[in-house]
Amino acid sequence: MNKARLEAFSDGVFAIIITIMVLEIKVPHGDDWNALKPLIPVMMSYVLSFIFVGIYWVNHHHLLHTIHRVNTPILWSNINLLFWLSLVPVATDWMGDTHFASHPVAAYAILLLLCGFAFTILQLHIEKKIDKNEKLQHAFDMLKRKGIISILAYSTAIAFAFVNTTVSGCLFLFVSFMWFIPDKNIERALNEE
Secondary structure, eight states, X not given: OBSHHHHHHHHHHHHHXXXXXXXXXXXXSSSSGGGGGGGHHHHHHXXXXXXXXXXXXXHHHHHHTTOSBOOHHHHHHHHXXXXXXXXXXXXXHHHHHXXXXXXXXXXXXXXXXXXXXXXXXXXXXXXXXXXXXXXXXXXXXXXXXXXXXXXXXXXXXXXXXXXXXXXXXXXXXXXXXXXHSOOHHHHHHHHHO
């Protein structure tokens, strides 16, 4: 099966997720700068989630460039990833509205953990589909390492949400920095084909 429909559908879902998140931000009541104060945690939550969804979109796009055709396991693992990502607006809104309280931060970390697992599952199904290419295999191995580190960081963030939510936030930022620029090994391997 051609991957064009998978890419188009996924891009649409990513766009809808971001749109829903911005629609959850309420207009401030008041006409001075103080009216924006209650929106600070909401905006922080939104920016963090926007960055995460953007990082997933960029890495998803990068990952799909490694294959020309898709199969049923890839389609369903992609749906799995999109399902978990579609819950990001809910967790974002809850975390922002509660000013980063423990339970919403823990729920956010759990959701990011599930998104990380889902991305790894998609990656493993795509990896099975690629031709034998040593450089591309190396790139996938590097992605697996980043995936393991992410899963450990999110798991730690869940625990710290009940001790110090700032530590959880720092772990979220750590993972986002790690994934912000897609692995150049994929580009190098594809350019050498």
